[in-house]
Amino acid sequence: MLLIGVNRSPFTRRVAITLNIYGVPFEQRALSGFGDRAEVRASNPLGRIPALVLDSGETLIDSDAIIDHLDEAYGGDQPLTPREGANRRAVLKVTAMMMGVCEKCLHAAYEGNHRPSEKVHRPWIDDCMAQAANALNAIEAMIEPKQPYLLLERLTQADVTAVVTERLARARGIDTDVHMPGLRALTSRLAEQPLFQVSEP
Ligand SMILES: N[C@@H](CCC(=O)N[C@@H](CS)C(=O)NCC(=O)O)C(=O)O
Known part of the structure; x- marks a missing residue:
């Protein structure tokens, strides 16, 4: 493969x-x-x-x-995205929200990287980043600090996607330490695990 x-x-x-x-x-x-x-x-x-x-x-x-x-x-009988029901819908919803955060962060980056400086439209960048931050705030509100995972009591695709999303958002200037401390702590813990570390860019 x-x-x-x-x-x-x-x-x-x-x-x-x-x-x-x-x-x-x-x-x-x-x-x-x-x-x-x-x-x-x-x-x-x-x-x-x-x-x-x-x-x-x-x-x-x-x-x-x-x-x-x-x-x-x-995935066997416990895929990272549950096969059906409320748990599947919950993982898909949170994952879609975080994929949207990644897209918004990248739209903002592309505006700065792929257009001549005189054509860069700052309000568009700000709007994209505000949407990304708003979605991350909603995810922050879901986090139970004592729970090892974002949604269910096991590792899911929501956790995998949270790790890559939080990293990109932080790199694009969203201060997750200050504004999303629960998400920052969760994703830092996960990112230290060997299965995540091996793909660290
Ligand atoms: N929805 C796609 C998004 C993929 C995507 O946007 N990839 C970026 C890199 S982070 C890319 O290849 N961009 C090049 C382009 O859009 O021309 C996915 O989930 O795979």
Whole structure:
């Protein structure tokens, strides 16, 4: 199995962490969506990372779709995203919110990185970051400081996605130490675990 993408991409890294948690051996090609356009587009015509090339040769794209396959193939009776019911809905909702945070942080970054400085629209950046912070505040409010995990009493995809999301939000200037201390503490604890550490960018 071949994972295409760099781990500084939160979308790629959540797939790498999921593979590690499920104990699936894989190789990784550290390609970037912008730096290695031609090679990335050969695997994903949309030109985005991650892509996952299965041993059969089939290529999957988009972290949600890749993780859905990994849950189905390797999750057994306790996949990181529960198979049904209220627990499944809860994990999917929180995970979607955090994926949205990542997208908003990246929209803000792209505005600064991909447009000429005279065309950068600061209010758009501020609005994206305000949306990201608002969503993180909502997640902070869900955290029970004594619980080892974000949602259920076990590791789920909400925890995996929280680790990559909090890291990106902090890198983009959201002071999680001050504003989301529960999320910061939870994700720091998780990030120290070997299954997470191995993909640290
Ligand atoms: N929804 C996608 C988002 C993937 C994504 O936006 N990847 C970024 C890197 S962090 C990328 O490749 N951007 C290049 C581009 O959009 O051209 C997923 O979950 O995999």
